[in-house]
Amino acid sequence: MTADDSAATRPESMRILDRACVIVHQHVTTAYPPGASLPSTKQLALALGLPEKHVHQGLLRLDSLGEVALHTGSLPIRLRPREPHPRDRALHGAVRDRIRAGHYRPGQALPTGLLGEEFGLLPHHVQRALRFLTAEGTLRYDEHGAFGPGHYVPVALAGAVS
Missing domain, CATH: 1.10.10.10 (Winged helix-like DNA-binding domain superfamily/Winged helix DNA-binding domain)
Known part of the structure; x- marks a missing residue:
């Protein structure tokens, strides 16, 4: 087909x-x-x-x-290229802060469903926000990740999130 x-x-x-x-x-x-x-x-x-x-x-x-x-x-x-969507900014900041604080550890998959509920975002809006964080290197998307397809905290990123 x-x-x-x-x-x-x-x-x-x-x-x-x-x-x-x-x-x-x-x-x-x-x-x-x-x-x-x-x-x-x-x-x-x-x-x-x-x-x-x-x-x-x-x-x-x-x-x-x-x-x-x-x-x-x-x-x-x-929106400008590489400009985050205004509704995604709170999620961006929280994910960065949680990585910095060790709440999300290197290699860990992000709980996208829970993040959507917490920030009042629909699943496709969470994906939009995570695409932005992936493009800037804060996260990585792994089709074959340890916990299945999803967004993961990069191992090299551990303390480098600014």
């Missing part, structure tokens, strides 16, 4: 939504520089000629990827 075969078996409504999300992504990443506020969902829908619900879904996907920040108390914002 190829990717085209699996796409062909998806309902037409899902394929339309996927295309709309691609359009929203392309528009946002080319028309708005990092750090810029985006127009409202309604204004984007009018500009793109798409249903408002499809534009909203596209923005939700961009939020999950860490490309934009929604629900910040104002209009959506296009």
Whole structure:
């Protein structure tokens, strides 16, 4: 089975939504520089000629990827490259502090479900936050880790978290 075969078996409504999300992504990443506020969902829908619900879904996907920040108390914002999502900052600080304090030890898998509950983040938002920490080297993702696939404290990092 190829990717085209699996796409062909998806309902037409899902394929339309996927295309709309691609359009929203392309528009946002080319028309708005990092750090810029985006127009409202309604204004984007009018500009793109798409249903408002499809534009909203596209923005939700961009939020999950860490490309934009929604629900910040104002209009959506296009995030800068390597800029953490505003809702992830508390989790970032806590993980760094816990590594520094020895609460999370080198080689230990992070309890992602518990972290999500503690910080009020959905599982895909926890993954977004941990991708950021992995990119900066605070964590490592190991598909074949000792406790299964997951995010682990790197052995070399032990006392080096700043």
